[in-house]
Amino acid sequence: MKNTNNISQIAFNRSELKFSRRQKSYDKDILKLDKIKNQYENVIIYTQNKVKKWLMQILLIIRIYFYKKYINIKHRNYIRSVSKKNSRILKLAGDFWYKRIFLNLSTYSAIFIMLIFLIFPFYWMLMTSFKPYSEVESGVLESLWPKEWTLQVYKDMFKYINAEGNPDSISIPRFFFNSLLVASLSTIFQLIVSVLAGFAIYNWRTKLNPLFLMVIFSIMMVPAESLLLGRYWITVQMQWKDTLMALIVPFIGNVFTIYLMSNAFYDLSKDLKRASKIDGLNTFQYFLKIAVPAVSGAILTAGIISFIDSWNAVLWPITVMDKDSGQWRTIPMLLYSIMYSDGIIPGYQLNPNNIKMAACIISIVPMIVIFLIFQKWIIRGLSRQGSNGSKG
Numbered sequence: 001m002k003n004t005n006n007i008s009q010i011a012f013n014r015s016e017l018k019f020s021r022r023q024k025s026y027d028k029d030i031l032k033l034d035k036i037k038n039q040y041e042n043v044i045i046y047t048q049n050k051v052k053k054w055l056m057q058i059l060l061i062i063r064i065y066f067y068k069k070y071i072n073i074k075h076r077n078y079i080r081s082v083s084k085k086n087s088r089i090l091k092l093a094g095d096f097w098y099k100r101i102f103l104n105l106s107t108y109s110a111i112f113i114m115l116i117f118l119i120f121p122f123y124w125m126l127m128t129s130f131k132p133y134s135e136v137e138s139g140v141l142e143s144l145w146p147k148e149w150t151l152q153v154y155k156d157m158f159k160y161i162n163a164e165g166n167p168d169s170i171s172i173p174r175f176f177f178n179s180l181l182v183a184s185l186s187t188i189f190q191l192i193v194s195v196l197a198g199f200a201i202y203n204w205r206t207k208l209n210p211l212f213l214m215v216i217f218s219i220m221m222v223p224a225e226s227l228l229l230g231r232y233w234i235t236v237q238m239q240w241k242d243t244l245m246a247l248i249v250p251f252i253g254n255v256f257t258i259y260l261m262s263n264a265f266y267d268l269s270k271d272l273k274r275a276s277k278i279d280g281l282n283t284f285q286y287f288l289k290i291a292v293p294a295v296s297g298a299i300l301t302a303g304i305i306s307f308i309d310s311w312n313a314v315l316w317p318i319t320v321m322d323k324d325s326g327q328w329r330t331i332p333m334l335l336y337s338i339m340y341s342d343g344i345i346p347g348y349q350l351n352p353n354n355i356k357m358a359a360c361i362i363s364i365v366p367m368i369v370i371f372l373i374f375q376k377w378i379i380r381g382l383s384r385q386g387s388n389g390s391k392g
Contacts, residue, residue: 022078029071037064129153129358136353153354157362161334176366179330182247183310189252190306191299197253198261199287202268213262219255228319235320244328246320251310257302264298265291300377308367331363 040060047053072079124144128136130153131146161172201212231250240246268291276286292299314332321329338359 022075022081026071026075026078029074033064033067033071036067125357125360128354129361131354133354153358157338157355157358160338172362175329175331175334178328179311179332182244182328182330183307185248186251186310187303187306189248190254190257191303193253194257194261194302195292195299197258198263198265199291201258201262202265203283203287216255216259216262220259225315228316231316232319241320242322242328247317247328247330250316251313254306257306260298260302261295264295268294297377300374304370304374304377308370311367335359335363 037060040056040063044053044056044060047056127144127146130149130151132148132150132152135143135147158172161175201209235241235246235250238245240249272290272294273286276290281289311330312332313330314336317330317333318336321333339356
């Protein structure tokens with residue numbers, strides 16, 4: 001029995017030794033391939049002649065291709081043994097090929113179904129906006145593809161918005177300007193307040209800090225609609241009704257952005273603050289030169305979210321603004337007016353769906369563009385505020 005075990009152990013050691021030799025030889029050839037590639041790339045970089053540079057690039061691609069083929073042929077036994085070894089490890093771990101296929105199919109199927117539910121409303125909205133009036137009826141789900149494509153809906157909507165001869169109407173560029181101005185000013189002031197408040201919660205730590213955080217969480221749980229009456233009363237008392245101030249001032253202090261910024265500052269490393277004190281920086285200098293640049297990702301994220309929220313706000317503007325004649329009406333107010341006003345198309349008691357969908361398309365296009373441009377920063381800022389390190 002002992003002899004059998006010794007023989008099997010010797011055979012195993014020999015196979016492992018052979019495997020390690022093959023691995024070293026394979027790694028050596030791979031390093032040689034990388035060396036050849038680097039040499040060619042260095043020569044190509046310093047070559048001034050464009051034709052020569054182009055020819056050398058082609059030669060490099062050809063040489064790398066054939067050298068890879070040579071490596072695969074030379075080390076085919078090693079590559080095959082590595083593949084078998086990995087498959088054995090996966091089988092021992094209970095990972096079989098049919099399980100992986102089933103898991104991938106189920107995962108991607110679920111994602112595909114979710115995408116359909118998310119994208120379909122936008123698709124139907126876009127298609128409906130290009131349908132003629134003869135294809136749509138208010139309140140009825142129509143076909144998913146226009147039988148006849150037309151831009152008449154957009155023309156009628158712009159004509160209704162501009163309302164030539166109506167002294168109370170404002171043009172579509174003015175609607176966009178109002179929304180852009182309100183969203184920009186709200187975002188700027190909100191970021192100033194949120195960054196200062198978040199840094200104050202982080203820096204000046206007292207026994208009341210848990211109480212502050214508890215208050216913040218409590219306010220976040222309160223529905224915004226429940227604060228509407230109080231805000232409206234204050235706005236009327238301040239004589240801000242139907243003015244630009246009514247759209248900006250009530251939303252300067254946002255609990256969510258304050259919480260986001262305080263979390264971002266809490267994620268800063270303690271070493272940053274210690275190093276700033278050693279360098280002789282006071283609190284304001286540390287805040288301005290170190291803390292704010294370190295949480296710039298979170299600031300950008302908070303700014304984008306605040307801008308989108310302000311752009312999409314509709315309940316508060318229609319409460320404090322004259323939805324028919326106010327000069328500071330925004331895009332959501334225009335959308336609300338088209339959705340719930342009497343028919344603007346002759347022969348229709350209510351506005352048909354294509355008019356409503358065209359208005360929706362116009363209102364969401366700027367936000368879609370902003371999101372597509374800044375989506376990387378939004379996701380990065382929400383998932384990881386500030387810099388990594390021990391919490392300060």
